[in-house]
Amino acid sequence: MQMTMIEALNSALALELERDRRVVVFGEDIGANGGVFRVTEHLQNKFGEERVFDTPLAESGIIGTSIGMAIYGLRPIVEIQFAGFLFVCMNQLVSQAARIRFRSAGAYTCPLVVRAPYGGGVRTPELHSDSLEAVFLQTPGFKIVVPSNPYDAKGLLASAVEDPDPVLFLENIKLYRSFRAETPTEHYSIPLGKANVVQEGTDVSIFAYGAMVNVALEAAKQAQQETGTSVEVIDLRTVWPLDEDAIAASVEKTGRAIIVHEAPRAGGIGAEITAVINERCFYSLLKPIGRVTGYDTPYPVPGQEDYYLPTPAKVMTALREIMEL
Amino acid sequence: MAIQTDPGLVPYQILDAGGNLVGKMPGISAERMLSLYRSMQVGRVFSNKIIALQRQGRATTFGSLVGQEATAVGLAAPMQPQDWLATSYREIASLIVKGVPIPTLAYSFRGFTPENWPAETHCLPVQIVIGTQMLHAVGLAMAAKIAGDPAVAVGVCGDGATSEGDFNEALNFAGVFQAPVVLVVQNNGWAISVPRSKQSAASTFAARGEGFGVPARLVDGNDILAVYDTMSKAIENARAGNGPTLVETLTYRIGAHTTADDPTRYRDAAEVEAWRARDPIARFQKFLIARDLLAEQRVQQLIEEVEEEINEAVRIAESMPPMAPDSFFDYVAATLSPRQQAQRADLLRYINQVIQ
Numbered sequence: 001m002q003m004t005m006i007e008a009l010n011s012a013l014a015l016e017l018e019r020d021r022r023v024v025v026f027g028e029d030i031g032a033n034g035g036v037f038r039v040t041e042h043l044q045n046k047f048g049e050e051r052v053f054d055t056p057l058a059e060s061g062i063i064g065t066s067i068g069m070a071i072y073g074l075r076p077i078v079e080i081q082f083a084g085f086l087f088v089c090m091n092q093l094v095s096q097a098a099r100i101r102f103r104s105a106g107a108y109t110c111p112l113v114v115r116a117p118y119g120g121g122v123r124t125p126e127l128h129s130d131s132l133e134a135v136f137l138q139t140p141g142f143k144i145v146v147p148s149n150p151y152d153a154k155g156l157l158a159s160a161v162e163d164p165d166p167v168l169f170l171e172n173i174k175l176y177r178s179f180r181a182e183t184p185t186e187h188y189s190i191p192l193g194k195a196n197v198v199q200e201g202t203d204v205s206i207f208a209y210g211a212m213v214n215v216a217l218e219a220a221k222q223a224q225q226e227t228g229t230s231v232e233v234i235d236l237r238t239v240w241p242l243d244e245d246a247i248a249a250s251v252e253k254t255g256r257a258i259i260v261h262e263a264p265r266a267g268g269i270g271a272e273i274t275a276v277i278n279e280r281c282f283y284s285l286l287k288p289i290g291r292v293t294g295y296d297t298p299y300p301v302p303g304q305e306d307y308y309l310p311t312p313a314k315v316m317t318a319l320r321e322i323m324e325l
Numbered sequence: 326m327a328i329q330t331d332p333g334l335v336p337y338q339i340l341d342a343g344g345n346l347v348g349k350m351p352g353i354s355a356e357r358m359l360s361l362y363r364s365m366q367v368g369r370v371f372s373n374k375i376i377a378l379q380r381q382g383r384a385t386t387f388g389s390l391v392g393q394e395a396t397a398v399g400l401a402a403p404m405q406p407q408d409w410l411a412t413s414y415r416e417i418a419s420l421i422v423k424g425v426p427i428p429t430l431a432y433s434f435r436g437f438t439p440e441n442w443p444a445e446t447h448c449l450p451v452q453i454v455i456g457t458q459m460l461h462a463v464g465l466a467m468a469a470k471i472a473g474d475p476a477v478a479v480g481v482c483g484d485g486a487t488s489e490g491d492f493n494e495a496l497n498f499a500g501v502f503q504a505p506v507v508l509v510v511q512n513n514g515w516a517i518s519v520p521r522s523k524q525s526a527a528s529t530f531a532a533r534g535e536g537f538g539v540p541a542r543l544v545d546g547n548d549i550l551a552v553y554d555t556m557s558k559a560i561e562n563a564r565a566g567n568g569p570t571l572v573e574t575l576t577y578r579i580g581a582h583t584t585a586d587d588p589t590r591y592r593d594a595a596e597v598e599a600w601r602a603r604d605p606i607a608r609f610q611k612f613l614i615a616r617d618l619l620a621e622q623r624v625q626q627l628i629e630e631v632e633e634e635i636n637e638a639v640r641i642a643e644s645m646p647p648m649a650p651d652s653f654f655d656y657v658a659a660t661l662s663p664r665q666q667a668q669r670a671d672l673l674r675y676i677n678q679v680i681q
Contacts, residue, residue, distance in 0.1 A: 024471060050471055056501055061460060061494035068464020068478070071449070072409070074471065092491075095454050096461070102656045104450045107442035109659075140657045140665075164659040193662065241662035 002180040008150035009039045009115075009171065012157040013077065015187045017047045020075060023161065025052045027062055027079030027115075036081055037117060037176055059085050063092035063114065070112040071100060075161060083118035083170060084127030086135075097166045098141030112166045113157070119172035119211050119262055120309050123302040130299045131210075131263035133170055133239050137272060143167045143192055144240040148213035150181040152237060155190030163192060172210040195243035197250070201232035204256035204322055207247065207273055209236040212260040212310060219315035227325050239269050247273060248280040255286035256322050260310050265293040290318040332531040332543040336575050339550040342603045344611025351554035355618050361402055361549055362613060365394035365606050366631045368418025371427065372580075374635050375434050379584045383643070384434045388414050389580025392547070395605035396511050396574040398422055399552025400479060403560050409447040409465040409478040411458040415511065415578075416481050420448050427635065431642035438648065438656075447476075456482050456489035459508055463498045466506035466563070477563045479556075481509045485516025487530050496537040496571060505563035507556065508539075508571050511546065513578035514600075518591040531573035539571050546574025547605035550612075576605070650676055 003011065016023045025043060027035070031054040034041030044052040055062050059080055066076040080086055086093065093114065100110035120129035133144050145160055145167055147153035153171065160167040198213060199220060208216040213235045220231035232250055236243065251257050257277055259270035270291040277289060292310045300308050319325075339348035372391055378384035390397055397418035401410060410423050421427060424446040429439045433450075442450060452458050462480025469476035486492050487510055499506050510530045514521050527533065534541030544555045552574055559570035577600035581588045588597075613619035654661060654669045661669065 056494070056497050058490075058494045058497065060491055061498050064457065064460025064491060064494065065464030065467055065498050068409075068411075068461040068466070069468040069471075070464075071461065072465050072468030072472070074468045091454055091457060092460065096452065096457060101658065102653075103438070103452065104442050104444075104656075105438045105440045106656045107444040108449065143658075241664060244664060 001183060001185050003150045003183040004177045004180050005147070005150045005153045005171065006037060006039055006176045008154040008183045009157060010041055010043070011183070011185065012154040013040060013043055014046065016077065016158065016161045017043065017051060019187065020161070022073060022075040023051070023077060024069065024074050025077045026055050026066075028055060028057055028081050030054060030079050035079060037173070039115070039171070040079065059088040060092050063089040063097065066112050067092060067097050067100065067110055070110045071108045075111055077113040077115065077161060080114060080116040082128045083116040083132050084130045086116060086132055093142070094136070094139045098139045101165065102141060109164055110166050111164050113160045113169055114166065115169045115171060117173045117176070118170045119174055120299060120305050121174040121211070123305070124173070126301070129173070129305065131261065131294065134263050134268040136168060137240055141165060142240065143238060144170065145192060145238050146170045146172070146210040147237065148172075148175065148210055148235050150183045152190060152196070152235070154183055155188050156192065156237060158187060158189040159192050162189065167192070170210065174211050190237070192238045193241055193243060194237065195246035196235045196237055197232065197246070198235045199231065199233040201230040201254065203230045203254055204258060204319065205232045205234060205250040205254045206258045206260060206315070207234050207236060208260040209239050209269070210262070212262060215310055215312055216260050216315060218312040219319060222312060222316055223319045227320070227323065229319060229323050229325070231319070236269075242272065242276060244276050244280060247276055251277050251281045252284045255284050257285070258290040258292060258315065258318050258322060260292045260315055262294050262309060264296045265291055266296050268293060287322045290322050292318050332529065332534070332541045334528055334543070336543045336545040337551050337555060338545040338548050339554060340548045340608055340612050342608060344608045344615065346612070348551065351550060351557065353550070353553065358613065358618060361398055361553065362606075362609055362619065363627065363631065364398045364402070364418065364422050365549065365609065366628055367421060367634070368394045368397055369606060370628070370631045370635045371417065371421070371430070374639060375431070376584055378434070378639065385436045386583050386585055387434055388583045389578070390415055390418055392579030392600060392604065393511060393513055393576045394418055395549040395609070396546040396552050396576050399549045400481060400509050400556050400574075402553055403557035404477070404479060406445075407447065407474065407476040408560065409449070409462065409476065411449045411462040411465065411478065412451060412481045413455070413458065413483060413486070414451045414453065415483060415513070419481065423448050427638035428641035428645070431639050432645050435642060440648070456486035456492040458482065459486070459495035460491050460498070462508065463495045463504050463506050466499070466504035466569070467502050470502070470505055475564055476505070477560050478506045479509060479560070480506060481511060483516060484510060484512040484514070484521055484524050484530060485519065486510070487533065488524055493533075496533065496539055499569035500537040500539045503568035505566070506569045507559045507563060508569065510571070510573045511576060512573055513576050515578050515582070515592065517582040517586060518588075520592075529573060531571060534571035539569050541571040541573065544572060544574045546576030547603050547608060549605060549609050577603070
């Protein structure tokens with residue numbers, strides 16, 4: 001069935017609620033309203049207010065109580081309305097959810113999925129577009145998943161719910177309704193921690209995730225047409241832990257790498273991928289690694305955001321430079 | 326239990342500071358009272374023992390619970406095995422009462438994570454960020470309600486924690502979801518060096534309940550019978566489906582905040598002495614002796630038995646092997662990423678080649 005990412009996520013949530021009595025879904029405005037983006041639409045009607053419910057407007061309260069529920073044995077899937085509000089519950093996420101297994105030497109665990117919309121390009125107010133994934137790289141115990149299309153979103157969310165540890169599931173706002181893709185109505189899962197080679201190529205590897213996968217693909221198409229460059233595009237799918245084998249295998253093949261993400265450059269996923277390439281396949285590199293990212297500034301206001309975000313043209317510039325064209 | 330949102334300013338008391346019965350006796354057997362008395366002694370002896378070990382370099386930082394035994398024991402004693410307990414670091418005696426073996430706790434104060442933490446006791450290991458565990462307690466209670474289980478959760482924090490957002494969010498969630506939870510504020514007068522008066526302008530912390538629609542109780546926290554009675558009623562009230570209760574226990578931290586703290590820098594010795602006169606163990610002991618439930622000559626013998634029990638627990642803990650040096654990789658997640666596996670292998674090479 002052709003689904004938007006919203007519909008694919010909604011389908012995944014409904015299937016998880018149906019499959020597993022332990023699953024509960026909660027957050028702000030996710031009940032009758034179906035979430036501000038409608039990801040949880042109709043779920044409360046179908047599964048009842050006991051398993052799908054609105055909470056008071058308190059992010060730390062949402063994550064803190066979900067930790068208790070996960071320890072108890074439920075499988076909470078909670079929504080933080082925008083990733084920009086994750087800082088409000090950082091203590092519960094970083095110091096608590098990610099450490100329950102560690103602190104108790106495995107006596108207790110925290111199988112929790114935190115869903116949060118992120119990403120720019122849709123003219124939102126301040127702190128609705130920020131990409132915070134790299135903030136969590138120094139939080140051992142968390143997995144971070146960022147799907148790039150409806151099919152992946154559904155399969156990855158199923159795996160996140162089945163994962164025995166906390167997963168941060170970041171959903172790109174611009175991708176929510178921008179296109180439909182063939183997505184099975186039944187349950188399926190896509191493994192966490194595995195990247196996806198979206199397009200094979202031989203000259204240069206582009207690593208991207210979320211909305212930047214399509215940006216990379218567009219640039220790749222243009223590069224092929226205009227310069228005959230063969231670009232390999234790799235969708236990381238899970239940004240933490242990184243699929244280092246896939247990164248190294250691709251760079252060993254192409255000898256060139258460009259990383260594309262919306263988040264600021266400093267200490268970002270791109271920096272980490274660069275370090276992985278240095279450690280694993282430095283001598284395969286023919287050229288310095290390129291990064292096309294957000295700038296090291298706060299995410300700008302709607303009137304300026306188009307300048308901030310990576311675009312196919314910005315990726316093309318990086319491609320020309322790395323290919324010496 | 327009638328809904329009472331404003332508990333007033335007079336703490337509930339059954340025994341006065343002299344150990345005289347001034348309230349209605351709760352339904353509690355003599356045997357049970359002696360067991361509470363012994364648990365209070367266990368808490369005090371354990372606390373003093375770990376502090377002594379810390380002075381000898383044999384234990385890590387520890388927060389004394391001396392003076393707070395009535396609250397620590399009284400809040401946990403009425404709990405059922407299926408009930409959950411989420412505490413701060415000050416309630417080690419509560420964990421002992423709930424069934425965490427003393428050697429396990431002693432091992433943790435050697436600076437290791439016990440790998441046999443008894444999950445079935447439903448005691449969350451101590452977490453450090455002030456007030457944070459109150460939300461965990463509410464979440465556990467919400468889960469029990471969703472699952473339809475007759476389980477209650479108890480969350481405990483200190484007076485300082487009431488200033489944290491999480492404490493207030495916990496009360497709010499507890500009220501909104503009518504969670505079967507009892508939230509206990511162990512008001513010991515001091516948050517390290519900051520006195521109660523600088524924590525809140527409100528006359529009681531129990532009054533906080535009213536703003537969240539949560540019934541509250543103000544209790545003499547050095548009166549074991551009052552704490553036990555209040556907690557029994559609040560826990561069973563929650564179990565019966567009548568929602569949460571906030572309990573403030575008035576007590577006093579006789580010792581330093583932790584082994585790293587020097588309270589003479591910020592508080593008056595006279596204040597400490599005034600509270601020593603309200604010692605919770607001495608108070609209950611007077612009551613038990615006056616009622617012929619405990620013989621005066623038995624007290625010293627009982628303390629020696631408890632000391633021997635604690636010494637034996639410490640011997641067991643000290644004879645347990647230290648954690649393997651690389652075992653901090655074991656519980657990060659159910660499975661290690663390839664990178665973590667490689668890092669662990671690196672560490673083991675370092676240990677084998679460089680250290681040994």
